[in-house]
Amino acid sequence: MRLDVFTLVPSAFDWMRERRPLAAVLGTELELRVFNYRDTTPLSAGQEDDDPYGGGPAMVLRVDVVAAALDAVYGAPPDHRVIALSPQGRQLDQPLVEELAAESALTVLSARFEGFDQRILDHFCTDVVSIGPYVLSGGEIPALALVDAVARRLPGALSEGSGEVESFSVALDGGLEYPHYTRPAEFRGWTVPDVLLSGDHGRVDAWRRERVRAAL
Numbered sequence: 001m002r003l004d005v006f007t008l009v010p011s012a013f014d015w016m017r018e019r020r021p022l023a024a025v026l027g028t029e030l031e032l033r034v035f036n037y038r039d040t041t042p043l044s045a046g047q048e049d050d051d052p053y054g055g056g057p058a059m060v061l062r063v064d065v066v067a068a069a070l071d072a073v074y075g076a077p078p079d080h081r082v083i084a085l086s087p088q089g090r091q092l093d094q095p096l097v098e099e100l101a102a103e104s105a106l107t108v109l110s111a112r113f114e115g116f117d118q119r120i121l122d123h124f125c126t127d128v129v130s131i132g133p134y135v136l137s138g139g140e141i142p143a144l145a146l147v148d149a150v151a152r153r154l155p156g157a158l159s160e161g162s163g164e165v166e167s168f169s170v171a172l173d174g175g176l177e178y179p180h181y182t183r184p185a186e187f188r189g190w191t192v193p194d195v196l197l198s199g200d201h202g203r204v205d206a207w208r209r210e211r212v213r214a215a216l
């Protein structure tokens with residue numbers, strides 16, 4: 001998959017390349033490119049946003065700036081999904097992550113301040129995606145969340161089998177995963193359920209199945 005992120009804060013993505021799951025798939029299953037709107041802005045002062053028509057305190061990301069950024073990278077309108085990050089979008093959940101992870105190319109647009117000129121959403125984007133019903137200051141954290149969630153679904157991102165049985169997975173019928181414990185077996189009098197120490201895989205599986213809860 002080729003995943004392109006457009007942002008005003010490209011450095012926000014640096015640390016992610018060195019950590020799993022990205023580190024495991026970069027250069028093989030995933031090509032991640034990060035573009036700064038400022039590098040291609042057609043405005044002489046290097047500006048990327050402007051005052052809102054009708055008035056208001058916060059700046060709006062300009063449509064001509066986003067058009068120039070997309071043109072510089074793609075030349076023609078992209079023939080793949082272009083996702084704008086906005087608190088007003090479709091909520092990112094595991095089914096949407098699985099859907100996006102099956103794409104061969106994705107473009108993710110983030111904004112700051114007041115957000116996007118509406119024409120960006122209307123004319124350049126196929127999807128508007130939110131990471132939750134709250135407002136963050138910029139699209140970088142939402143983009144990191146989306147990139148991480150998608151990257152960990154790519155082949156080789158996780159150690160064998162560890163991505164198959166987890167919260168929201170098909171294996172758990174979309175439910176929430178059972179509790180986990182590790183050493184020490186007792187800490188401050190808090191013990192681990194006996195069944196997990198029994199070595200009886202059948203009983204362990206049954207115990208775990210009973211503890212899968214419906215997603216909230």
Ligand SMILES: C[S@@+](CC[C@H](N)C(=O)[O-])C[C@H]1O[C@@H](n2cnc3c(N)ncnc32)[C@H](O)[C@@H]1O
Pocket residue numbers: 085086087088109110111112113114115116129130131132133134135136137138139140142
């Ligand atoms: C301060 S927000 C703009 C909020 C917008 N004025 C509104 O009220 O809906 C600035 C940018 O951060 C990003 N953002 C903030 N919260 C988000 C969320 N929950 N999901 C996805 N993106 C978000 C978007 O790119 C958004 O354009």
